[in-house]
Amino acid sequence: MGGRKRPGLGKQLAELHRWNAWLVVVLAVSGLLLSWGAARGWLGEGRVWLKQLHIYIGLITAVILVLYGPLMKRHLKQIRTRPRQKGNLAVVLVLLVGWLLSGIVLWQFRHLPPRWSNGALAVHDLLTWVGLPYIAYHSITRLRWARKPEKRAIRTTEEPERAAPGGEPRREPAYSAAEPQAWMSRKQFIQWSVGLAITVAVVPPFFRWAGRTLGDFGPSEAGGMTKETDPNRMLPPPEPLPDSANVIGGGAQGRFRVYTVTPLPKFDSASWSFTIDGLVDNPIKWNWGDFLQLKRVVQVSDFHCVTGWSVYHNTWEGVPLSQLLSAAGVRPGARFVKFYSGDGEYTDALSLEQAQMEDVLVAVLHDGKPIHRDYGGPVRLIVPKMYAYKSVKWLERIELIEEPHYGYWEVRGYDNDAWV
Structure with missing residues (x-):
């Protein structure tokens, strides 16, 4: 066959x-x-x-x-x-x-x-x-x-022909003594x-x-988000609460990777402000000094990025988002909370129910130290139960809205509900 x-x-x-x-x-x-x-x-x-x-x-x-x-x-x-x-x-x-x-x-x-x-x-x-x-x-x-x-060296002398195994004559290469091989x-x-x-x-x-x-795979030496110099000029720096200063979680384990969709912005305490507006009874705008006077809490939580890496046992200090929403007074028509980054480009949103979870924090300190500009300081959102693209960096405005909002990455294919 x-x-x-x-x-x-x-x-x-x-x-x-x-x-x-x-x-x-x-x-x-x-x-x-x-x-x-x-x-x-x-x-x-x-x-x-x-x-x-x-x-x-x-x-x-x-x-x-x-x-x-x-x-x-x-x-x-x-x-x-x-x-x-x-x-x-x-x-x-x-x-x-x-x-x-x-x-x-x-x-x-x-x-x-x-x-x-x-x-x-x-x-x-x-x-x-x-x-x-x-x-x-x-x-x-x-x-x-x-x-x-x-390439073979230049042949300069004629060698006698020798018989090849098949009987045909063959020439052996000859090289000039004046031109040795490289x-x-x-x-x-x-x-x-x-x-x-x-x-x-x-x-x-x-x-x-x-x-x-x-x-x-081990504890960071001085806080996972801390660097020796910070381009931000935020004076005075926030004073840590005792639990934060003592790093009650033992210090973050892992390193943060810096991702951004815009050039890294810079902030100055003289011009920085934080706003809550939209569907609220009392729109509020704080300067840096007033914002530092708000009552803060300390929590320990893990931080998960949707690209696959995690940082564990972070000690965050900041103002619970529910506290800020309560101070502004949420109107009955508000169903979503929209967050604006100070880079002028990035936004994201949570449902009102998600935003009122007790561990959602507007953070100003990490492991007892101010949050470095590269990692979202001076103020960033922390949503521990969701992937980090929900934790908006350089947070400077919160707006209460009625209709759903799809953030920077959600309109580019990411899940709107980013539960870990």
């Missing part, structure tokens, strides 16, 4: 390699765009679609790994005498499997313990820092022009140059990333 001839192992492996290479390129580009803070704003709703594309391509990569499984034994037998190829195969498999497993955890993080997400995100990032430079080096140094054999081949020069360029480009930011990420 006749039949279609099955492709050889070499052809099958080449086809899988080609598909895998293109998939990794798409994953790399989409992943870098998703993690690039500056791209969050201009991608807009496209960021949600890009994230879905990243997930689907990752799943297709898993299919490639499954297809490779039956060929692996034959492939290993084929390269058993080639240690460099075996090493490269091992590295690539570790990268792909690690990316896939950590990516699945990040994809399904809503159904898993939050600490799993922190670990998965760290692993995913680490493999990216290691894997992309490795893949770039491997790809560039294996391009056809990079593997072109070294100490480094063209291929070696390219390999060293590419390796050095990648090292210079990657190592410094990698160590900065490692320094930040190592804190994700």
